[in-house]
Amino acid sequence: MIQREPTATKQNVDTDSYAEVLQVEEPDLMADATDSGAVMHRSLHEQPSRVVASEGLYLHLENGQKFLDATGGAAVACLGHNNPIIKKAIMDQLDKVAYTGTIFYSTQAAEELCSLLIRGTNGVMSRAFICSSGSEANEAAMKMARQYFVELEGPETKRYRFISRQQSYHGTTLGSLGLGGHVLRRKIYEPMLSPSISRVSPCFAYRGKRNEEKVDDYVRRLAEELDAEFQRLGPETVCAFVAEPVVGAALGCVPPVPGYFAAMKEVCERYGALFISDEVMSGMGRCGYLHAWQSPMVDVKPDLQTLGKGLSGGYQPVAALLVSKKIVGVMTQGTGVFSHGQTYQAHPVGCAAAASVQKVIMQPGTMEQVRQLGNALEQGLKACLADKWYIGNIRGMGLFWGIEFVADKLTKEPFPPEMQVAAGIHKLGMQEPHMISLYPGTGSVEGTRGDFVLLAPPYTSTLQEIDLIVKTTVSVVTSFFEKEKLINSKHPQ
Structure with a gap:
């Protein structure tokens, strides 16, 4: 901060007088710094709780309350809160350099992180582009896909379209x-x-x-739909098909059926288009595998892949775009320049934090632990909730689980949007005696109706903590439907 000279009558002011003048001259500056009314919060009608401390699965508020953070924010805090290993890595980097312009310089932190990420793909990917958010990573992926075809020249330069999926979520930038x-x-x-x-x-x-469809028939129908969309648009105009291996915020932890992604990739290859895997929410171990595409449920290698959230575990705002050998090879033989750049790309402190997180995640046995904890979470939720009349579906992978609520179990009819079921469950969870944070979502039906909540505990959780999350979640959900008097003779408990 640039300090301006204080107004004084004497030409020579000693140190004590200087400090005293500053205190008198700007008495309200620090008071404003703690005024939460200046923050553009998610809602202008509600004041969020202020967190003053954290540790492991818990967040401590200024009023003395302690919350069980069962979602890691938005599936972000994969190693829990206040991890001393990650904090030390950040401080060590600050002692070296906090920022460098990537136009001119590189850092060991950036190179180490990218090396870790590429090695984690077993050589499927070749380069990593580091940015600050999942939205930025997906923007970069779109631009990279377009540039790849421009670098190929000829008729490939006609490609500019993208095909994604309904009820998907890839970010908030335009x-x-x-x-x-x-x-x-x-x-x-x-x-x-x-x-x-x-x-x-x-x-x-x-x-x-x-109901009458077999899984193979369902996959075939979806593949035919994608094929028809290529044909409608003109196959020569499509850059890529983009999908989340496990859909998070838009549908509530929906995994694919076996064979789905192989069929989609086949359609892409038939028309020369790329496959982009958006693993911003589902990647970096969240689904029980370092990359969700490495799981048996997906088992398809992407051409471009985006990462975020669990990449740095929330310790710094970091996201990434991973680029396959095929694309890097074409660009290397062409311009050799990615026509895209950002001020804070490959930020040294962010890279140091993310590299430290990845070293923990990549330790032998960590992914197996995530799968075991995920099994315990799945079994606990299904044992306690699956038979309730208001539970439509419990689905997910690893430590990434969603619970969808329905007004009619047989017809799968959702609750009316005005009832705000998911939001109500979240709000109740934030109250005594529950004190748990559940991630609420809507839009699982036609994008406008359908309520669900997500659970995404840290990979470092214990079985006892998973059991506590299950019991508390069950308590919140059952209490909500009792409190709202939704249980009646038609829907017995």
């Missing part, structure tokens, strides 16, 4: 918002969003697969 299919988040910005993006049905077996 490009990434346009790429996604989250109806409610897109609504007021529709006139500003790109018309070069279209959408096909998601792989959502609970609501999309017909």
